[in-house]
Amino acid sequence: xxxxxxGLIGLLLVVALIGxxxxxHPPAYQQLDEGLRGPSWGHPLGQDRLGRxxxxxxxxxxxxxxxxxISVVAVSLALGVLIxxxxxxxxxxxxxxxxxxxxxxxxxxxxxxxxxxxAVLGPGLDHVILALCxxxxxxxxxxxxxxLLALREEEYVAAARAIGVGWPRLLRVxxxxxxxxxxxVEASFGMAGAITAEAGLSFLGLGVxxxxxxxxxxxxxxxxxxxxxxxxTLAPGLAIMAVVLGLNLLGDGLRDRLDVRGK
Amino acid sequence: MGRYxxxxxxxxxxxxxxxxxxxxLLMHLIPGDPVQIMLGESAKQADLEQLRHQLHLDRPxxxxxxxxxxxAIRGDLGESFHLRRPVVAAILERAPAxxxxxxxxxxxxxxxALPLGLLSAARPRSGWDLAALTTALLGVSMPSFWLGPLLVxxxxxxxxxxxxxxxxxxxxxxxxxxxxGSGMAAILxxxxxxxxxxxxxxxxxxxxxxxxxxxxxxWLRYGLRTALLPLLTLLGLQIGALLAGAVITETIxxxxxxGRLTVQAIxxxxxxxxxxxxxxxxxxxxxxxxxxxxLYAVADPRIRYGRQER
Numbered sequence: 001x002x003x004x005x006x007g008l009i010g011l012l013l014v015v016a017l018i019g020x021x022x023x024x025h026p027p028a029y030q031q032l033d034e035g036l037r038g039p040s041w042g043h044p045l046g047q048d049r050l051g052r053x054x055x056x057x058x059x060x061x062x063x064x065x066x067x068x069x070i071s072v073v074a075v076s077l078a079l080g081v082l083i084x085x086x087x088x089x090x091x092x093x094x095x096x097x098x099x100x101x102x103x104x105x106x107x108x109x110x111x112x113x114x115x116x117x118x119a120v121l122g123p124g125l126d127h128v129i130l131a132l133c134x135x136x137x138x139x140x141x142x143x144x145x146x147x148l149l150a151l152r153e154e155e156y157v158a159a160a161r162a163i164g165v166g167w168p169r170l171l172r173v174x175x176x177x178x179x180x181x182x183x184x185v186e187a188s189f190g191m192a193g194a195i196t197a198e199a200g201l202s203f204l205g206l207g208v209x210x211x212x213x214x215x216x217x218x219x220x221x222x223x224x225x226x227x228x229x230x231x232x233t234l235a236p237g238l239a240i241m242a243v244v245l246g247l248n249l250l251g252d253g254l255r256d257r258l259d260v261r262g263k
Numbered sequence: 264m265g266r267y268x269x270x271x272x273x274x275x276x277x278x279x280x281x282x283x284x285x286x287x288l289l290m291h292l293i294p295g296d297p298v299q300i301m302l303g304e305s306a307k308q309a310d311l312e313q314l315r316h317q318l319h320l321d322r323p324x325x326x327x328x329x330x331x332x333x334x335a336i337r338g339d340l341g342e343s344f345h346l347r348r349p350v351v352a353a354i355l356e357r358a359p360a361x362x363x364x365x366x367x368x369x370x371x372x373x374x375x376a377l378p379l380g381l382l383s384a385a386r387p388r389s390g391w392d393l394a395a396l397t398t399a400l401l402g403v404s405m406p407s408f409w410l411g412p413l414l415v416x417x418x419x420x421x422x423x424x425x426x427x428x429x430x431x432x433x434x435x436x437x438x439x440x441x442x443x444g445s446g447m448a449a450i451l452x453x454x455x456x457x458x459x460x461x462x463x464x465x466x467x468x469x470x471x472x473x474x475x476x477x478x479x480x481x482w483l484r485y486g487l488r489t490a491l492l493p494l495l496t497l498l499g500l501q502i503g504a505l506l507a508g509a510v511i512t513e514t515i516x517x518x519x520x521x522g523r524l525t526v527q528a529i530x531x532x533x534x535x536x537x538x539x540x541x542x543x544x545x546x547x548x549x550x551x552x553x554x555x556x557x558l559y560a561v562a563d564p565r566i567r568y569g570r571q572e573r
Contacts, residue, residue: 100277100278100281101281103277103278103281104278104281104282104284104285105285107278107279107281107282107545107548107549107552108282108285108541108545108548109503109504109506109507109544109545109548110503110504110506110507110508111507111508111510111511112506112507112510112541112544112545113541115507115510115525115529115541116286116289116537116541117289117292119528119529119537120289120290120292120293120534120537121292121293121294122294192404196406199406199408200406200408200511203408203511204510204511204514204526205530206529216408219408219409219412220408222412223412223415223515226412226415226416226420227416227420227421230416233409233412233413233416234413236409237406237409237412237413240406240409241401241404241405241406241409244404244405244406245400245401245404248400248403248404249400
């Protein structure tokens with residue numbers, strides 16, 4: 001599972017990186033008289049309503065999707081580890097307050113808070129990333145805090161504290177390395193969630209705005225033409241599924257390999 | 264038991280209060296002047312003032328907060344600017360459609376996941392198990408906004424078996440329910456399987472087998488019944504995912520529920536309605552989680568409730 005997942009994600013990363021080089025056409029290049037045409041030699045995945053090359057748009061969309069996934073996970077992870085770390089180490093009222101804040105954020109199911117944030121801030125890629133980070137840190141914070149509380153009870157940590165090791169060194173040498181495995185697993189599922197959420201928001205018209213290509217907005221455009229141009233529904237959907245499947249496989253594989261207890 | 268129930272209810276209060284505060288603050292994150300955004304650039308000064316007054320935006324922030332809380336507690340979430348009617352009335356009108364969709368999706372998910380999970384656990388690592396697990400993995404990875412259009416393409420547009428959209432007859436709920444419920448089905452199926460495999464390793468199951476009870480009875484009476492407990496918690500969490508997922512599913516199928524109302528409110532910049540919809544769904548979720556926890560307490564006599572849970 002780990003190998004298939006890592007392979008799939010590696011391949012998609014390469015595609016996103018070299019996308020502009022291998023794309024047969026500029027993603028925004030319109031050929032209005034060729035709108036909605038199916039796959040052909042010149043356009044292997046067909047053309048959209050405005051005659052733009054679907055493959056080139058898909059490749060450009062890969063950068064948006066993976067870019068959102070990576071940036072949301074990076075920011076949320078840093079923020080979550082920091083907040084969860086402070087809560088876990090300091091305890092007391094700081095811990096209590098931070099955990100009540102996470103309780104409130106977790107009371108909003110799934111996409112709802114991200115939808116509300118983008119509704120308020122207005123659509124756009126930056127706002128989508130911001131909205132997803134604002135809710136993304138919660139799971140990492142709770143994970144970090146929980147792990148820290150458990151690790152604090154370990155004998156080797158008590159021993160280190162007994163010989164006068166300070167918190168910074170304790171964190172760096174003893175605690176963070178033990179936190180890494182569960183955080184990695186959480187991050188791969190988190191990235192799958194962020195990519196799905198971006199595509200979902202763009203599908204609703206609240207995410208990436210035209211003419212920038214996003215797999216979600218491409219899917220929404222394709223849906224409007226249904227049976228008239230099924231290739232417009234198939235291609236972006238398959239792309240989203242491939243990324244999410246890869247990340248889920250990676251997360252499952254990492255969990256088994258690193259022996260992290262299931263969620 | 265009684266003490267647990269009271270404590271759990273009391274614990275929900277700060278969350279509800281926090282949810283209301285966050286929803287209130289959201290409205291005040293709007294960059295620029297929300298009244299100007301709602302009425303447009305060409306609005307008259309008098310109209311701007313009137314709407315500002317109506318939304319209490321001409322008062323200090325703390326006053327606004329106090330008014331929002333006291334109004335909300337009395338069931339007044341203001342007036343929808345676009346629909347020209349009370350927000351609560353609009354929400355109550357649309358809620359049954361969303362509940363109907365969520366229940367149908369849940370029935371579909373449970374009806375599919377429980378038998379499949381049972382069959383998988385009965386023959387672990389068989390060809391059947393592998394096929395079921397692969398399908399579940401694909402199901403988890405397939406976003407509803409792709410599955411929905413694909414189902415429409417196949418069953419509505421090509422085969423013409425089911426309606427494309429709307430909520431006119433029983434058949435119109437099928438495609439939305441499958442779209443909304445399939446992700447949940449996949450998660451439930453995986454959980455049913457792993458939970459059952461765990462339970463069937465227990466000593467009392469071995470005893471039941473040793474007594475010579477028929478296999479089906481051991482599986483259903485001793486296996487599934489115990490395995491269902493962790494599923495209950497998962498189900499509660501998944502209902503939240505259903506409520507949020509309904510936003511996308513209802514948009515795809517033009518299903519006249521809360522999710523579609525939310526999107527319409529966002530697109531028409533009807534902030535009071537957005538605020539009301541978000542609050543309604545979040546509070547619904549808190550209520551479902553509360554109900555699940557209470558149900559869990561009733562269903563599982565082993566749990567000791569005196570201790571602080573994390």
